[in-house]
Amino acid sequence: MKTAAGSFLxxxxxxxPVESRERxxxxxxxxxxxxxxxxxxxxxxxxxxxxLPSQGKALSTPEADDEFPEVLLLLAERKLDQRVxxxxxxxxxxxxxxxxxxxxxxxxxYPGRRLxxxxxxGVENGMSGHMVMAAxxxxxxxxxxxxxxxxxxxxxxxxxxxxxxxxRFDDALAGETVRVPHAGNLPHSIYCLPIAEADRxxxxxxHSLYAxxxxxxxxxxxxxxxxVFEAFGSVA
Amino acid sequence: MRRAWSSRGWSSPxxxxxxxxxxxxxxPGGESLASALRRVDLGSSPFLIVRVHGIESxxxxxxxxxxxxSFTTARLCLAxxxxxxxxxxxxxxxxxCVVLMLDDVDERTPLGDIAWDRVEAVRFSSDFVARAAxxxxxxxxxxxxxxxxxxxxxxxxxxxxxxxxPGATGRFKFDYSPIATATPIAISVRRASExxxxxxxxxx
Numbered sequence: 001m002k003t004a005a006g007s008f009l010x011x012x013x014x015x016x017p018v019e020s021r022e023r024x025x026x027x028x029x030x031x032x033x034x035x036x037x038x039x040x041x042x043x044x045x046x047x048x049x050x051x052l053p054s055q056g057k058a059l060s061t062p063e064a065d066d067e068f069p070e071v072l073l074l075l076a077e078r079k080l081d082q083r084v085x086x087x088x089x090x091x092x093x094x095x096x097x098x099x100x101x102x103x104x105x106x107x108x109x110y111p112g113r114r115l116x117x118x119x120x121x122g123v124e125n126g127m128s129g130h131m132v133m134a135a136x137x138x139x140x141x142x143x144x145x146x147x148x149x150x151x152x153x154x155x156x157x158x159x160x161x162x163x164x165x166x167x168r169f170d171d172a173l174a175g176e177t178v179r180v181p182h183a184g185n186l187p188h189s190i191y192c193l194p195i196a197e198a199d200r201x202x203x204x205x206x207h208s209l210y211a212x213x214x215x216x217x218x219x220x221x222x223x224x225x226x227x228v229f230e231a232f233g234s235v236a
Numbered sequence: 237m238r239r240a241w242s243s244r245g246w247s248s249p250x251x252x253x254x255x256x257x258x259x260x261x262x263x264p265g266g267e268s269l270a271s272a273l274r275r276v277d278l279g280s281s282p283f284l285i286v287r288v289h290g291i292e293s294x295x296x297x298x299x300x301x302x303x304x305x306s307f308t309t310a311r312l313c314l315a316x317x318x319x320x321x322x323x324x325x326x327x328x329x330x331x332x333c334v335v336l337m338l339d340d341v342d343e344r345t346p347l348g349d350i351a352w353d354r355v356e357a358v359r360f361s362s363d364f365v366a367r368a369a370x371x372x373x374x375x376x377x378x379x380x381x382x383x384x385x386x387x388x389x390x391x392x393x394x395x396x397x398x399x400x401x402p403g404a405t406g407r408f409k410f411d412y413s414p415i416a417t418a419t420p421i422a423i424s425v426r427r428a429s430e431x432x433x434x435x436x437x438x439x440x
Contacts (some may be wrong), residue, residue, distance in 0.1 A: 025356035026389045080311055080335050080357055080391045081254055081282045083411075130387040 010225065013145035014199050014214035024220040026085055026132065028139045030227055031073035037062055040073050040087040047086075047122030052184045059120070070095045070231050074139055076132045079220075086123040086132040090140055092116040092149065092232050100155055100190060104178045110192060113150045116232075137167075138213050139221045144195050146225065147232040152195065155180055155188040164191040167209075168201035239263055241272035245415035246285070246393060256313075256412060258285035269295060270302040273312075283311040287339060293323055300331050307333070315339040315359060318349045325354045337393070343377040350384055358385050359393035365408060366395075378408055 012018075031040050045060040065071055066089065076086040091099060098117045100106070106115075118140060123129050144152055153172075156164055164171075169191035177187035193201075202210045239262035248254040257279075259272055269286065278284055284303070288296055296314065303312045314324055315337040325336065337357035338349055342364035350358055360378065368378040385392050394410035 023353045024389065025391070076389070078356075078389065078391060080313060081248075081256070083254075083391075085389055131389045 010142070010146045013142055013195075015203065016214050018217045019211075019215040021217045021219070024131065024135060024218060025080070026076045026078045026135070026220065028074060028076050028135045028218075028221045028223070030224055031075050031087070032227075036075065037066060037073065039077075039084040040066070040075055040089075043075075043084045043087050043124055044120050044122040046124065048120075052186075063120075065089065065091060065099065065119075068095070072143070072228065072231050074136055074223075076135055084124070086121070086136055088121045088136050088140060089119040090116055090143060091119055092147075094233055098153060099182065100153060100180070103180055104190075106153075106190070107172060110151060110153070110172065114148060115151050115153050116144055116149045118152060118154045134209055134212050135218065135221055137209075138218070139223055141195075141198065141213070142221075143223060143228055143232075145198075147228060149195055149232070152193045152198075154191045155183065156191060157183075157186060157188055161189060164189075166205075166207065167193070168198070168205055168207070169193045239266035241267055241269070241276075243276070246412040247415050248412050249409075254412075255281055255415070256283050256285065257281045258287075261287065269299040273299055273302040274306055276306075278307065278310050281310065283313050283335065285313045285315055285337065288314045288316045288320055288324060289339070296324055300334055304331060304333060311335045313337050313357060315357075318346075318352065321354065337391075341381065343374055345381075347381070347384060350381060350390070351388060355390065357391040357393065360395075360410070362395040368408065375407075382408065382410075 072090045172190040368375040
């Protein structure tokens with residue numbers, strides 16, 4: 001909802017009130033311009049290269065998808081020296097199909113719905129992991145909710161299945177996998193989370209991240225929602 | 237003539253390297269911190285470190301104001317123990333350019349201090365790092381603290397193990413290590429009316 005002053009009032013996507021305020025040693029924001037894009041690419045190549053060296057090399061330059069007008073790149077940037085600690089690409093199906101849909105047809109109920117794929121999550125050296133990943137996840141989820149997305153879609157290998165399971169994602173392929181050419185041609189599962197049910201699922205499962213997500217205000221998660229709505233549009 | 241602040245450098249292992257500057261205090265009665273901040277030239281350093289242990293809050297407030305006047309994009313990193321930083325955190329609360337560094341961390345530092353949400357950087361005492369290289373137990377403590385700092389997204393500072401020293405493994409990785417220098421450190425002195433000049437200060 002846009003106020004008379006032109007700023008955006010967003011409804012919080014949580015069913016519980018804020019209980020505390022927490023600062024972070026880094027800022028989460030949208031990438032803007034070629035310098036930011038290169039920083040995102042660098043951290044992505046470094047992160048993927050740790051597990052798949054050939055993939056890391058392939059990702060050392062921007063992908064075409066990075067510069068689609070409907071795509072947003074989130075980055076976590078250390079306040080002290082502006083070093084990028086992590087990044088993720090948010091890619092909706094508002095203008096073209098999801099990347100994963102070039103590999104396989106999604107089963108019901110996903111076709112025809114507003115979907116957003118979380119792609120190319122990269123965190124520095126695996127060490128700056130937990131807090132950075134949590135902050136990127138929170139920013140991404142709130143963007144999805146604000147723009148009326150219906151499902152988050154993520155593909156992951158077996159090593160990440162536990163993360164998605166505990167975050168209460170559904171396994172869209174019910175245990176089956178598909179080989180993903182743009183991810184080393186390795187077998188991946190497809191995980192989906194209905195945005196409308198996310199808060200309830202996390203609260204009822206007493207997820208360890210729920211306090212971070214729902215009960216804590218993070219002023220250092222600073223997303224420009226003017227750009228978000230320009231890129232994704234919204235459901236009125 | 238009052239003794240002036242001197243400086244030393246810190247460097248990241250990245251390519252290209254990021255280098256930062258730390259101001260080192262003179263003997264008591266020397267130049268004020270605010271005065272030093274008005275004349276220091278950071279060059280391309282993204283931040284300046286100042287140890288605030290023993291410096292009164294009012295002096296730091298004045299220094300922050302001087303820094304804000306002098307630098308538009310660099311950060312001022314105030315280094316101290318939890319107690320010193322807690323006193324400062326209210327003072328510097330509204331200054332976006334101020335970052336707090338938990339200083340002189342060793343195995344006696346409570347993990348809760350490292351996890352305090354006002355801390356954005358951690359500096360490990362050089363003695364602790366040296367002992368960690370020689371003692372497995374102390375080394376495991378440093379490993380766990382580095383892991384915690386990494387998980388929280390903090391920036392870490394520490395001296396590299398001396399290469400060639402017994403037991404040195406190089407396993408402790410810090411975001412920034414001190415630049416070893418045996419040569420005098422140059423500080424550009426900015427004078428508004430005369431343009432800039434360079435004065436060489438010899439480290440004490």
